[in-house]
Amino acid sequence: xxxxxxxxxxxxxxxxxxxxxxxxxxxxxxxxxxxxxxxxxxxxxxxxxxxxxxxxxxxxxxxxxxxxxxxxxxxxxxxxxxxxxxxxxxxxxxxxxxxxxxxxxxxxxxxxxxxxxxxxxxxxxxxxxxxxxxxxxxxxxxxxxxxxxxxxxxxxxxxxxxxxxxxxxxxxxxxxxxxxxxxxxxxxxxxxxxxxxxxxxxxxxxxxxxxxxxxxxxxxxxxxxxxxxxxxxxxxxxxxxxxxxxxxxxxxxxxxxxxxxxxxxxxxxxxxxxxxxxxxxxxxxxxxxxxxxxxxxxxxxxxxxx
Amino acid sequence: xxxxxxxxxxxxxxxxxxxxxxxxxxxxxxxxxxxxxxxxxxxxxxxxxxxxxxxxxxxxxxxxxxxxxxxxxxxxxxxxxxxxxxxxxxxxxxxxxxxxxxxxxxxxxxxxxxxxxxxxxxxxxxxxxxxxxxxxxxxxxxxxxxxxxxxxxxxxxxxxxxxxxxxxxxxxxxxxxxxxxxxxxxxxxxxxxxxxxxxxxxxxxxxxxxxxxxxxxxxxxxxxxxxxxxxxxxxxxxxxxxxxxxxxxxxxxxxxxxxxxxxxxxxxxxxxxxxxxxxxxxxxxxxxxxxxxxxxxxxxxxxxxx
Numbered sequence: 001x002x003x004x005x006x007x008x009x010x011x012x013x014x015x016x017x018x019x020x021x022x023x024x025x026x027x028x029x030x031x032x033x034x035x036x037x038x039x040x041x042x043x044x045x046x047x048x049x050x051x052x053x054x055x056x057x058x059x060x061x062x063x064x065x066x067x068x069x070x071x072x073x074x075x076x077x078x079x080x081x082x083x084x085x086x087x088x089x090x091x092x093x094x095x096x097x098x099x100x101x102x103x104x105x106x107x108x109x110x111x112x113x114x115x116x117x118x119x120x121x122x123x124x125x126x127x128x129x130x131x132x133x134x135x136x137x138x139x140x141x142x143x144x145x146x147x148x149x150x151x152x153x154x155x156x157x158x159x160x161x162x163x164x165x166x167x168x169x170x171x172x173x174x175x176x177x178x179x180x181x182x183x184x185x186x187x188x189x190x191x192x193x194x195x196x197x198x199x200x201x202x203x204x205x206x207x208x209x210x211x212x213x214x215x216x217x218x219x220x221x222x223x224x225x226x227x228x229x230x231x232x233x234x235x236x237x238x239x240x241x242x243x244x245x246x247x248x249x250x251x252x253x254x255x256x257x258x259x260x261x262x263x264x265x266x267x268x269x270x271x272x273x274x275x276x277x278x279x280x281x282x283x284x285x286x287x288x289x290x291x292x293x294x295x296x297x298x299x300x301x302x303x304x305x306x
Numbered sequence: 307x308x309x310x311x312x313x314x315x316x317x318x319x320x321x322x323x324x325x326x327x328x329x330x331x332x333x334x335x336x337x338x339x340x341x342x343x344x345x346x347x348x349x350x351x352x353x354x355x356x357x358x359x360x361x362x363x364x365x366x367x368x369x370x371x372x373x374x375x376x377x378x379x380x381x382x383x384x385x386x387x388x389x390x391x392x393x394x395x396x397x398x399x400x401x402x403x404x405x406x407x408x409x410x411x412x413x414x415x416x417x418x419x420x421x422x423x424x425x426x427x428x429x430x431x432x433x434x435x436x437x438x439x440x441x442x443x444x445x446x447x448x449x450x451x452x453x454x455x456x457x458x459x460x461x462x463x464x465x466x467x468x469x470x471x472x473x474x475x476x477x478x479x480x481x482x483x484x485x486x487x488x489x490x491x492x493x494x495x496x497x498x499x500x501x502x503x504x505x506x507x508x509x510x511x512x513x514x515x516x517x518x519x520x521x522x523x524x525x526x527x528x529x530x531x532x533x534x535x536x537x538x539x540x541x542x543x544x545x546x547x548x549x550x551x552x553x554x555x556x557x558x559x560x561x562x563x564x565x566x567x568x569x570x571x572x573x574x575x576x577x578x579x580x581x582x583x584x585x586x587x588x589x590x591x592x593x594x595x596x597x598x599x600x601x602x603x604x605x606x607x608x609x610x611x612x
Contacts, residue, residue: 088489089489183394183395184532185512186530186531186532187532204513206491207510207513207514208513208525210530216603217530217604218604218605218606219514219527219528219530219604219605220605220607221525221527221605222525224492224516224523224525225492226490226492226493255608256608258606258607258608259607259608259610262607289610292610295607296607296609297522298523298524298525299524299525299526299527299605299607300524300564300607301526301564301565301568301601301602301605301606302561302562302564302565303602304565304595304598
């Protein structure tokens, strides 16, 4: 099945305790495309870049067979630039610089050849733009979206409208609590699901993730990475691995949703091993499936007889 | 196999957002004994109570076939009393009152009939007293202990001496970080294991627990309890369920250690459903094994073919 990805394509400046990159390819659509490309038959990207966008980055997408028909090149300015700094507690980061540039007026236009998309990933952009994407496609089978506290605070009505149209929301624990206005995570999950998405994933950073579906909860472990090198893109890689797997298998059963959470976790665990999307350029099938099995072993609970 | 439990026997005053109990049976040895009694062939308790200790509480232990030969009754004072208050965030509690009473001079004396103990649970008491217990027993097969930040801060040398003599330490994540002087939990785990215990369990509250053994890590999920009624005793119930299972099966393989972590989690999840040890008085085998299977389902990762 083909997979449509809409989100930001950016350049990031990154400082971590382990090193510094002045400028490296980033953005939600970048990470989602690259990671989902390991599973999906076809990845179609919609985003915008500026006149400074490098040929080698175009080539990177092409090398992963990501279709760029939907990538607008806006020569009136530069590509979205973000600069951030991580401290030893890699869960938190300071934004040092944000230059929206051509992304400021991003208007997602879905090319005709993408309109029959079945699996859709809406990266973290303004909720009204996410909705605009859905207005342009024909009859998607499964839509997953990301959002953030910035939109919960500043565009709640619009966000709630978008939530009615999607199948799976992926957010972190503090966002879930804030969106639901409820500190208990399980109660918050039910309240968020009542807003629209039949399924919900709550990411808990170093504590793994919870998947809430109609009748069950799945608790996925976090990969025990001793040295996280650069957390940038981990959340988007999670989303890409997850939706890539679902589109590849075209199976939305609870069992396969569990697998998709693990494949999301697998791609996130690779992402953080190097700077930016570096580690996501050339993964082998064996590496991916081996790590899936590592996750499986990590949380394996043996049976007992009564 | 018989199981020796050493720790506090107390009365607790408990305030939670859901109600209040002025005085209810508590203490680490109480929770460990009651929960392990569902598995262990024989539970032997060493502790001290005062002249106010109620007959009905003696009867409760007896009803669970806990041997009280090692329970000292010190008529010079009252039983250890602790009063605490939980807020809506049930992870934190305020201590409102602590009356050590006869527990202040607790000197654990192991009766001859207990000295051949094979499985030993050292509840959270002064590390030098925990060591004193080990000096009195013959040749234990497996010793598990609990401790707390109070001893890490105030009795570190003594604690390190005790750690050399035990097989499994069970602590929470902040204690592990403090004991190791290392914020990364995985690195902290290795540093703590280097202090003596071959195995380590790090409890992460609502995020489950991690078991570190010689060659592997096991990530156990937390039970999704929507309404925790009273968290008092959950940690000790975890320890009791865990060691009870190990002593019952007399199997220290990594696979069975995983099962023991789940049985610990099972008993903790029952504990928090009612005030004090109320829920632990009459559990059926079916309830316990059913909940084990719920934990198993919760974290079950399906296989994939390559």
